[in-house]
Amino acid sequence: MFFAASIFLISYALIMSEKVPHTIAAMVGGILMVIFGVLDQDKAIHYIDFDTIGLLCGMMIIVLVLKKTGLFQYLAIKSVKLSKGNPTWILVSLAVFTAVMSALLDNVTTVLIVAPITLAIADTLSISPIPFLVSEILFSNIGGTATLIGDPPNILIGNSSHLSFMSFITHNLPILLVIGVLTLIFLRFYYRKQLTIPVDKEKLIEGFDESKSIKNYKHLIICLIVVLLTFTGFILHSRFDLKLATIALFGGFTLLMITKTHPEEILKDIEWGTVFFFVGLFVLAGGLEATGLIEIVAKKMVLATNSIKTMSFAVLWGSAIASSIVDNIPFTATMIHVINSIDKMGIYNVQPLWWSLSLGACLGGNATIVGAAANVIVSSYAKANNQNIGFLNYMKVAVPVTIVAISLSMGYILLVDL
């Protein structure tokens, strides 16, 4: 047990400190669990949730193929053009685009698509891209909370809790819409000085020709059909008794087949680092669970909080705070085991705990620039293009937004789940 705990803590520390790439820290930690006999290889493999891995890979393939068609760029520009050059509406359209894309695809891909476009638009209109980039960070996390596939914590939760794809949408979407609107109002107020375009540049938006983004219309239509079918599959998966990984992988490889894409071309761009990170994490967290440490923690939690209400709020705020400081994926992976353990005790209905974890872990990542992968990516991307968002400057906006979001979530869970 001691071994397990130390390996776990050291790996965690390395992941947090970013001295070692997180993939390597997680994998080495996980393998050490096996080497030191905490788990045997078979048991280690048992802890790896291939449903999550399969879903991740399947979605990555779909996104990579879609990206090649230029569809995302087309949609982004089209939505910006609706603003007719009004900076507030540009802010709104980019935020909505980011949120929707984040809900359907992963956050990192979404921001990697929208950030260059944002910089191009800002450069052309001679305005600062900072308000838009900050809004995109916030909305990538807000949007990602809406669906099972939108954010890695939700993927982990969905597969462990057996909550369905639709249930995430029906539960989280309403509160997220409220949070989104309030966030936009706040951003509009906070950045009111930067959200002005020189008069002569307003008309330039009309010069953006989104049709030039589409490289192959035929491909695009085919891709859209397959994607639509895949998402239909997600919505109806429980009826067919099919797991999400199956649907996602089927969608992805069908796409490759229909578009006659060479598999290597796409497969080489899959974020294998992320995949192995998950693998390592599963084994690490599994090691802790195998030793019974998780059970001890779970019992202590139950004793300390005394009621499901208190526990929910503790999980909500705890996840939010943890998420803002450290990577929310390892935290979520561990908490899942804890919640499962509480569930096994049979004392409470743990559903509110799942929702608390979902909302806390996903929204909490908004608070700091290191809170989520998408945040870090936007920030370093901006820096590489000579635009500095700034650690503290970001927090000035993001912390109030996150506190309001979590508070509203607290109220919502109280109302709906408890």
Add this chain to the structure above:
Amino acid sequence: MIVKDVYLRDVTSVSLNSNIKSVIKLFNLTRYYALPITNVDNEYIGCIDISDIIDSCVPKYMKDLSSSAFLPDVDMFYNRLNNVKDMLVKDLIKDDYPTLREEDSVSYAADLLEKFNRRTLPVLDGKKLLGILTRLEIISVLIKKESI
């Protein structure tokens, strides 16, 4: 065939403190794609490639857009070029420009041009610049050999 048989013995060069405007002018007059850089003691330092200048004028985000064709024409490239014209050669060059010696084979030179995606390579004798070898000179070997 070795480099000695084909390279151009033109040692036109710029210095680390030459400004980009003068370098662009020289590219225009010489029609070369890269210019060697020499110090005050006439020793070779490195090379500045036309692509170094172009790279500095294309914003990084352009490379990440799947297509930048949607952007309207606002003379963005020209404006950036204008901003860069007073910068110095030393601000733009990248390290590790490949070089050749007279004794190297033409095959090796061709391979080097492709591997490093360059159009011009400097020919050196230690730190002394002897001339340049361009892609045009390499393929013109065919015409030269046939005319012998």
Add this chain to the structure above:
Amino acid sequence: MIATVTLNPALDRIYFIDDFQDNKTCHLINNNLVSLSSGGKGINVSVQLSKLDTTSVALGFIGQETGRLIEKELLLQGITTNFVRIDGRTRTSIFVVDSNNQTVKGICEHGPEISKEDRSMFLELFEKNMKSVDMVFIGGKLIDPLDSKFYAKLIRIANNNNVKTLVLPNEGCCAQVIKAEPFMLFPDIRENKTVNGVLLNSIPECIDFVKETYSNNTKTQYIVFDINKKVVICSRTTAYVFDIEQSNFANLIGLEDAIMSGFIYAIDKSYSEKELVNFVGALALEYLKTNKKYCSNLEDIMQRKNIIQPEVIAL
């Protein structure tokens, strides 16, 4: 390593026409009757040296297509080039050689404008090159704003870098040049027989001039004259006189360049004073014998060098 400087190069077009008449358009029957070649003292010396298997780097100004043609021709001959490229157009010189009437008619363009930037770029380039050469030849026509002071400046820069300077100035800039103390001086007295206001009509007058000059400076080691069908080479102690048969009038155009090349070759090979003088004399005579712009029969030159006997006058 050797450098040559041609401040105002020219593309020479030479037409060989038997009986070139006034008021008549001459249609050449084939392209062999016109020759296109690079011209300019420094360039000529570089090319002559390449015929003697000696490499050099050619410095100067070139511009536009005529300039590019010159550069291309030099590169093809294995000469290293390091020209300052200017906006203006390198000049063209046209000569009509009429062998029937034994005349040569010529038109030399003035040359392009050299801006201040071009001038300073050249100085920077010249200084750089002086770090890696042992000898530099500076000669030929000057062009505004590159005046005699500029000439002298170049010599001083070379001297500061311990580079031997060999100078073939055109008339008028001699005073400044002499003050700058080049290693070797070859004033052009073909048309205007004065140097520094001193009339030089005979060999004794030349020798007096040389003595006077040597008494005022220490760095100059050789002064050369081409006067009255003779070549006079004066070291610090001795004057050597060669008789030259001016059999081929056309070849007189390049005799000075040949002499200069001979000097450079001999110094490069570390010849003694006597060997140097004999080599230059032999090269000059061989040059006059050939009917070409350049002399390339090194063997014949070496043979002649061993038998040639100049008149020797102690200074």
